[in-house]
Amino acid sequence: MQPVLQAKAINKRYGKVVALDNADLELYKDEVLGVIGDNGAGKSTLIKALCGAVQPDSGEILLDGNKVTFGSPIEARKTGIETVYQNLALSPALTIADNMFLGREIHKKGFMGKFLRFLDQSGMQELARTKLSELGLLTIQNINQQVETLSGGQRQGVAVARAAAFGTKVIIMDEPTAALGVKESRRVLELIVEVKSRGIPIILISHNMPHVFEVSDRIHIHRLGKRLCVINPKDNSMSDAVAYMTGAKEPPTS
């Protein structure tokens, strides 16, 4: 089966530090791929290369089998790869609707939109409302509420809804539960499953082993700048995963 998104032998150096050393990654259709690794293993550099925030020194990225190069996150987004960043990349003082369409606003039709560049605010609010309720997030009553008045989980919900609304190929989530309480984390994990059931594969980067094991179909373990192994969460325990990650145990040969 052809991977939806594939990284082949990616290298990235920062001065003398090798962040990625011939790193590979494959993401298939209809799956959640967990990515774990110790601090400094290079997993965030790998993810940044996939979402366009970092340009690799060598190696290639394939989307549906076609080679792609991303000069910026915007270029990656145009191909349908959406990223939910750890810091969420939301503007707290703007409204939910503003945030969902930030950087890709819809303009009014006709003279007002074309020449005066007026925004179609009611249209965007309507779409934002639809997207949020599709994901069961419409406990947020007012779409014109400022994001800073929302709780951490609700903000995460807005960021995920934004990614789900525009991501057609892949959604990458970087530590989506790191800043959340237990209940809110649960809601985000449900969201991940929900998004996956809509047919969009997800790459989930997290330090939280129970969360990764709960929702991932496969787990990519990153160590010393490259992929150490890919394990099935059903056949391995969390302590095994930690042992592989830290080098305490040899990975299974497959």
Add this chain to the structure above:
Amino acid sequence: MSDISKDLQDQPKFQDEIGSKDQDHHTFELEKPNTLKKIQNFLHGNPTMVPVIILFVSVAAFGLIAGGKFFSAFNLSLIIQQVTIVGILAAAQTLIILTAGIDLSVAAIMVLASVFMGKLSVQMGLPTSFAIMVGMASGAICGYINGWLVTKFRLPPFIVTLGTWNVFFALVIFFSGSQSIRARDIEANAPLLHFFGKSVKVYGAQFTYGSFLMILIFIILWFVLNKTAWGRHVYAVGDDKDAAELSGIRTDRMLLSVYTVAGVILALGAWVSIGRVGSVSPTSFYEGNLDSITAVVIGGTSLFGGRGSIVGALFGALIVGVFSSGLSIAGLDVLWQRFALGCLIIMAVGLDQWIRRISN
């Protein structure tokens, strides 16, 4: 292998326990907000209300203290005339401050543009419309230079504009030969430069064309900031530059355009200032930088960027005008006007901080 199933079994139980405790915590937070909290919420949602309230209260207070002399149509319209230039400076300043920057060179850019306009038309005898265009271009270029230094070299706007303020001011002295261009000469050779000084009288009130232009600038900026993508991006960049960048906004291009637009507004202000003052003086509006920041801050715009409204700056400028007019009619010395203004600035920023604390 059995480890994993055990792990997964333990996990939900563990979470249920925490979940129930977590719920208590949430119900605690949902306690009924008290009146103060409600006011805070309201002001957070409507940041322009603060300067509006201050303006109305101060107008009413001075009306009571200073009586009919203050409350006359003529005096009220005079206040608008007096705040025209500071208002235009504050409009440009608001754009910069919304992006979490600050522009100390606003007045210098304006005076430089007015020197070009006067010099080329009056002293060099070139067509006035051409001189005005050169002045407008100089404003745009000065703004662009500020923006270029801020984005290209990642220098703090405070430092950049502190530097360019001096540079532009030196250029003002150089190009003007530190001499004023007299109103009489302008009237004789380039009357178009006095266009915005003309006025219309309505029921004893007197409005200059410059005041109308100022109001027009505010209306246009309000629409641009609230109804266009560019405007929303100004807020997004000031609120959280990294987040804006990740959302796909080209933040450097955005900042560059903001500084340039501010420069154009300042050049328009230069034209208005010639009409208002009559002459072109290289040393005029020396305190315009700080006056504009004062108006923006009193108008409720946060110096940390991303929060505030363009209309606030207009109200801020009007509040300053009302205070100085009211206090002088009431017979207070200029020093007390400054005293009151200083208190007002600190109160305005204190209030802003209090309102912002809502998110925690």
